[in-house]
Amino acid sequence: MLDIDGSYGEGGGQLLRLSAALSAITGIGVRITNIRARRDKPGLAPQHLAAVHAVGKLCDAKIEGLALRSQMITFEPKRLRAGEYRFNIGTAGSVTLVLQALLPVMLVMHATCKVHITGGTDVRQAPPADYLCEILIRLIKQLDAQVEMRILRRGYYPQGGGEIEVVVRPAQLIPVKFSAFGHIKAIRGIAHVTNLPDHIAMRMKQAVLDRLGIYGTQARIETQTLSHEAAFGPGGAIVGWTESEHTILGSARVAERGVRAEALGEAVGEELAADLASSAALDVHAADQMLVYLALAGGGSFSTRTISLHARTAMWLIEQFLPITFDVSEAAGLIHVTVIPRREQ
Template sequence: MAEDGVPIDIDGSIMEGGGQILRICTALSCLLGLRVRVLKIRAGRSTPGLRCYFLPSLRPQHLSGLETVRDLCGGKLENGAIGSTEIDFTPGRIKGGALTADTKTAGSVCLLLQVSLPCVLFAESPSELIFKGGTNAEMAPQIDYTTMVFKPIAEHFGFKLDCDIRRRGYYPRGGGEILVRVSPVKYLKPINLTDKGSVTKIYGRAFVAGVLPYKMVKDMVSAAVRCIRRELRDLHVNIQGVQEPADKAVGNGSGIVIVAETSTGCIFAGSALGKKGVTSDRVGAEAAEILLRNLRHGGCVDEYLQDQLIIFMALADGVSQLKTGPLTLHTQTAIHFAEQLTKASFTVKKCEEANTDCCIIECQGIGLQNKNAS
């Protein structure tokens, strides 16, 4: 722990070596009142430093995330500039209230939510956050994944997340906007997600926006359904097709999110975005294949959710257990830095069942208390 204002040094180049380290460390700094200095930011990437998408005069999503946490707690951010490979963050008090954060690019609004949510759960008052940028972006959760998968599972920790998608924004213009409302909690409950159950329903959303034709939606849906039915023949697959209205979306975009729910309340998803040179059939099949891969491993969460739950497990009051598929590097990174900053105790064990490739993550959380919540 830092004493007398001496920062805790964080090596931003190890393990996953990307923006995730910034998000988890600044969020925990904010929550625990620890000054942190993150060194060698994104040093393991082809373009080190705070990401800028090579667009002049635009703020990158990683810098926007740091500034959002700074503003949430009235903290101090040193060296917060595009291209910086080292930042020094000193937190203040998390007051809550209204805040707007704008990446001014197609940088992901979901990543802004990811860094902010743990902080506002322990604020002094309810928070109303407006995030602007990309709602369906590469290398980040789609907003549909956040609302359909992350939200209901994360709420097992004992909080409510209200997320209103006001406008969608796509690469490269961005321009999307979401409104998030969160009330503070006294503490977080531990979770136990160790019983997968059986798949009971599959549904989803396929969309096009801008000048892209609706036929792309039909092709994505048809390919996804064909792929799923080869493995899950008896389940009805209900994927909604959407042509985004012009006043609710900025730019051209297409994509699909497919969700599977189980008899025990587990939720999995596969998603994909349209790309230049990739057929809509391929996009739909890719999302279906990701979903099926995550249903096979025997865990209770998909590969994209496991790392997002680690910070909440570390903060919870009690022992959490989470059954996952193969541990991702993102999850290993989240565990490493959560342990370093919170002193929560994590153990990871391989499952004993035959024909599975899963792990049990167990965490003795620190039981962080919000002294301002009733």
């Protein structure tokens, strides 16, 4: 059984979720201590409970210590079990973060696996559902993954009630080298609100266009005002992405009480413009999240503007479980990350 210090590096919930996923994939038991020790409220929150519980279901795991605010668990996987699953976080905890724990496990299954997750689809400190649909899932598909995601209903803080559905069919992941961004094919976006004035979505959209500068004339950003049937509670988000022949770059913000719509749109526009100007292959958030999928594929590489502590923590953890090494270098103002199989060293 591997011992993982949950306070290592970034020390957040990602380390816990990824540890459970890698344990399920490799069959290696894991003991995680000091879970979220540096947070204001240390230990397991409802969405962390839901993520570990969900991964445990996919591998028939024996789990000890799985309780609210617990700072230590043991996770002992048995065998992977494909099939159909339904998971309800019970709060506005992020469905996308729960999916981040489940998706790597689903991708190594030898039969079709389908999950339905209920909770918050667009909440703070988590990628909005549209970011996964329009950026992350499409990047993963370039590794030959057979994965489809649908947003069935949106849900926001504090009640949640949003629903997503994800289906993964068996496929062998292949290594991919994400090259420089290249020629722009399209700039797209979605600004949506529910039970909020229509002008909020329009203001988010306009702020993105303004901050995109020379790229703004090419952008096509859709605004949506959703009905009660399409969403639960008041909320919204803005997600933008740029497409080239090689890759996709994205940025996102979730509407927050007390934060101007313009500030959200400006942040998205500035990030997209900076990524385009740098010719990076992946945005900072995708660079963090794609690490485990490239590792499962056994190789690959990408460039990005900067590498987060989140990403460095994920690299350290993945190397504990899988026979790969991450090489990180800097050249021409970009960070270059390469996944190297250890057998080739």
